[in-house]
Amino acid sequence: MGEPIKHEHIHITDSADSYEDAITLAASPLIKDSYINEEYVQDILDSIEKNGPYIVVADYVALPHAQPSDKVLKNGLSLLLLEKPVDLRGNPIHVFIVLAAKDSTAHLASLQSLAIFLMEKENIDALIGAKTVPGIQKVLEERWQTS
């Protein structure tokens, strides 16, 4: 039985100076465990610059990701919760969920579960209200539907 997001890939911090800093911090466990390299993070930041803030998929939640490429070594997700939101082009963000996907079909099942999770505002409220990493895991495990 897999965890929706590995506990070592979840971080909580008080605040971030910028969304760039928040995304870099959110992605750091995936770099450390060799899921992605640093260039992938730069691709994410370039994409926001070019394409705008559409990665803000729900109020307070952003899904930073870039084009599948060889900068992604393994499929995975990481999560950063900010107690104070940071601005992403006019959108206050509490939760950053970094998506590392090697190709466009990889990771489909967990993305589908994530989509279903994010559609319910109460799930997002519960996530933002979680104070600890185990608290976040509990919210995900209880509300993450696998199909």
Added chain:
Amino acid sequence: MKILAVCGFGVGSSLILKMTIDKVLKDIGKDADVVNTDISDARSYQADAIFTSPDFVESLEGSVKAALYPVKRYSDKEEVKEQLLKAFAANE
């Protein structure tokens, strides 16, 4: 009706948008064929409606025949529902 859900890379956000559209279709008891893709492929698809971010609407305008329906929050069922109802009204 055939609907395209479009994002920058066709990998993450557009799938989230497709899932939201599918869920809302079920809620309102309507049928449509929903495919997710990236912005460059969107131009080569035949579709009746394209759902995408306001940021992409501008760059798709003029290069696609399908009507464009901007959605800011890809997982927001209310926003998607509003646009879906418009799309059905235009295609019925």
